Amino acid sequence: MPTRLLFQEDSYLSRFEARVAKVVDNSVVLDQTAFHPGPFGGLDTDTGWLETSLGKTRVVKAEYKEGDVYHVVEDPSIFSEGALVTGVLDWDKRYAMMRLHTGAHVLIATIYNKYGYLVTGGHITHEYGREDFDVKDENWKTVFESAVAEANEVLAKCLEVRVYWLSRDEALKIPGLVKLAEKTPLALEKIRVVEIPGVDIQADGGPHVKNTCEVGKLKLLKIENRGKTKKRIYYGLES
Numbered sequence: 001m002p003t004r005l006l007f008q009e010d011s012y013l014s015r016f017e018a019r020v021a022k023v024v025d026n027s028v029v030l031d032q033t034a035f036h037p038g039p040f041g042g043l044d045t046d047t048g049w050l051e052t053s054l055g056k057t058r059v060v061k062a063e064y065k066e067g068d069v070y071h072v073v074e075d076p077s078i079f080s081e082g083a084l085v086t087g088v089l090d091w092d093k094r095y096a097m098m099r100l101h102t103g104a105h106v107l108i109a110t111i112y113n114k115y116g117y118l119v120t121g122g123h124i125t126h127e128y129g130r131e132d133f134d135v136k137d138e139n140w141k142t143v144f145e146s147a148v149a150e151a152n153e154v155l156a157k158c159l160e161v162r163v164y165w166l167s168r169d170e171a172l173k174i175p176g177l178v179k180l181a182e183k184t185p186l187a188l189e190k191i192r193v194v195e196i197p198g199v200d201i202q203a204d205g206g207p208h209v210k211n212t213c214e215v216g217k218l219k220l221l222k223i224e225n226r227g228k229t230k231k232r233i234y235y236g237l238e239s
């Protein structure tokens with residue numbers, strides 16, 4: 001059985017219980033977890049704690065391998081197969097990543113819908129997000145600056161962020177659902193869809209906030225020329 005990904009069912013779950021499936025070197029696999037592995041689906045890893053009857057230890061990172069989440073821990077000796085575990089996320093970091101990730105949807109949609117730049121890759125941590133765009137015109141610096149302000153206007157509308165599951169066939173009927181090949185697990189039978197009505201819809205396995213008002217405002221951190229048609233934007237949270 002692959003690890004059940006609790007963050008896909010409830011992004012706000014910061015504490016959970018699970019059973020140890022296996023221990024491999026300094027990693028622990030659980031039957032279910034709220035820890036988001038990373039880098040995975042464009043997002044960073046969560047960190048936090050795991051506790052058993054024998055003590056507690058730091059989770060320094062979580063890694064996704066062949067359907068399982070491997071929690072890399074400082075002390076693997078407190079785990080044995082079948083033992084009950086309590087997991088606790090470093091919630092401030094995770095929540096910041098959820099806010100930035102939701103903000104990224106609005107920013108990427110704004111840049112695509114209004115200026116036609118297609119996103120080609122990106123990464124989001126709890127401190128900043130970065131996205132690369134395929135850009136052919138010369139106004140990209142102005143576009144990035146304007147787009148952050150425009151995305152902030154959309155975020156301030158307090159739009160609901162809807163998360164639901166569709167069959168693979170239903171999902172493929174939605175135009176534009178697949179924006180980033182790396183973010184789209186098309187081999188799966190059920191596709192998780194994240195929709196901000198009127199703004200963005202995509203296949204997406206990551207944690208988000210429920211409402212765009214929780215994001216607050218994005219701020220432009222840096223823009224970079226990464227090549228003839230590749231331009232990069234770095235952004236963070238205003239507060």
Ligand SMILES: [Zn+2]
Nearest residue numbers: 101194204206
């Ligand atoms: Zn997302």
